[in-house]
Amino acid sequence: MIKNSQFLKAIVPNSAYYNKETFEKEQERVFQASWYYVGLTxxxxxxxxxxxxxxxxxxxxxxxxxxxxxxxxxxxxxxxxxxxxxxxxxxxxxxxxxxxxxxxxxxxxxxxxxxxxxxxxxxxxxxxxxxxxxxxxxxxxxxxxxSNDAPLLTEFLGSSAEKLLEISSMLGRKAEHYEIQNKANWKIVIENTLEGYHISSVHPNTFYKQGFNLKSTVDFGNHGDHTDMTLHLSENAEKDKKRERFHKLLKDRPFQPDGFYHLLVFPNLSIGSLFGVTAYIGSIEPVSENESVFSYDLYETNFGEGRLIDENISEVLRYSSIEFTRTTLEEDREICENVQKGIEQSNALIGVLNSSEVRIWDFQNTYMKFIEREENVLI
Structure with a gap:
């Protein structure tokens, strides 16, 4: 993984975000050849x-x-x-x-x-x-x-399996299932989830109000073809008494990232959790070269070993978390659709990245590894 780089060139050509032939190639070389997340037990x-x-x-x-x-x-x-x-x-x-x-x-x-x-x-x-x-x-x-030639799931997941086991342990009540139709290529939707660079401008009423901004520090993790990050509160973020009260009430929750945690399991599993209080388990599903669906299940935490939190706390948590998640992803949908329109009109061959967008570089590198493989022998 590249670190401390001030300037990175994107790897995936812009045409791959709207070209029908590329989309058809992805069906076989990316989605059929990968372990594809389908749901929860x-x-x-x-x-x-x-x-x-x-x-x-x-x-x-x-x-x-x-x-x-x-x-x-x-x-x-x-x-x-x-x-x-x-x-x-x-x-x-x-x-x-x-x-x-x-x-x-x-x-x-x-x-x-x-x-x-x-x-x-x-x-x-x-x-x-x-x-x-x-x-x-x-x-x-x-x-x-x-396909009939993919490695075992444990090999495919690598060290991201540990994160999936940890997140599995926290899942309590399901708050909702929700689907967002995006008039944007699936890669644009995924890449938007991989960085916090856009938070201040795109999410002023959600993440920014929580205390996340351009001064927030970020920890990046690489798990082979999969990546994660933890976005921390900025140093000058004001104390949120409501959040501190919830953290105290839920102090025994099994998963406690220090900020907003996000995991991408290539190619389609996107998981986000704010302090481990709730977590969305999302799947980005390609529909066409310029359409996709973001489906997610929103879960509240438990107290370990499946012990559910108090129903009164659950009711308050459910209301606020549903509103926060829907608002955030709706804002993301709008920006992704604008990017789709722009990338189809751009004369540039590729985009550019900064060091806070290094996960996009990792994702694109993995994508190209799959897309450039020889034809697979599939079932």
Whole structure:
């Protein structure tokens, strides 16, 4: 990782933020080749709970089969209808078109009018098995890889796994699930989360009021393809009695960063936590070369070992944290969409960075490592 650099040139060409051919290449070389964050085990606790995600142009279903999590291609092998159309829910792995059901191995069973299919025996049913994808977890975080050549998840995560385990331990009640539609390339949205340089100008009513500004010191961490940072309160920040009161009430919380903590697990997992009191677990999902969705779950902390905080404290915390997070990310959405418009009109080939934006350089370096790989042999 580069440190103490006053001037860095960006690595990713500006055209990669709006070029359709580049976006199509990313589907295979970045998203299909990576371990892609899909959700939390907290969303998949009951039998037949499911999530669906688009990963590199493939529709994927992640489903609980009596406590065992599996990931399959979310396309029926009979007439190719999507099996689950909702992003989440509870129900058997059954296609709504002709009611073909699939078991935990992805093999069809309980087929209506089965005798009308000539030669549909056990062997041929096995041939109609859904394509299964690799699934693994780190703490409460669930990842899927749709290629056949990625390293083990533990190897892919490196030292960021320790952070995911630490954050897993703090998750208490879910405050809300929220989605923000961005008319901006997914890389622009991610890069905006990687630095605090914009806080004073873009977030005057949220972070700036909390005491974060251009004089705030920042600690950067590098975890291979993944990075984190802790943005500290500026030295001249006024004491916030309300914040100090909350910190005292929540002094036993398991995760206590000294400021705003952010972790990016390449390519799509974005986690932010203000003093460990709450945390948003976000996923940046590419839609097209100039569209993306920022989906996040906002959690309040617990007192360790899953012990929930008092409901009265929770109610106050929930209201303030929802408002803070929504306001902040809405401000980010507006600036990202303006950047998208500007980058499409710019004559410059690349951008420039300063030392406080070094995580953008790291992200772009990882991105180019994936995008310049040879064609992958994918399932």
């Amino acid at each position: 907290l969303d998949l606790q009951e039998h037949n709970d499911f999530l669906t995600r688009e990963i590199g142009g493939k529709s994927v279903v992640i489903q609980n089969f009596k406590g065992e999590l599996k990931a399959f291609h979310n396309v029926c092998t009979h007439r190719f209808n999507k099996i689950h159309s909702k992003k989440c829910g509870n129900g058997p792995l059954a296609c709504p078109y002709h009611n073909w059901n699939y078991n935990k191995d992805g093999i069809p069973f309980g087929i209506p009018l089965k005798k009308e299919f000539q030669g549909l025996d056990k062997e041929s049913l096995n041939e109609l098995q859904l394509t299964q994808f690799r699934l693994d977890t780190c703490g409460k975080f669930v990842f899927v890889n749709v």
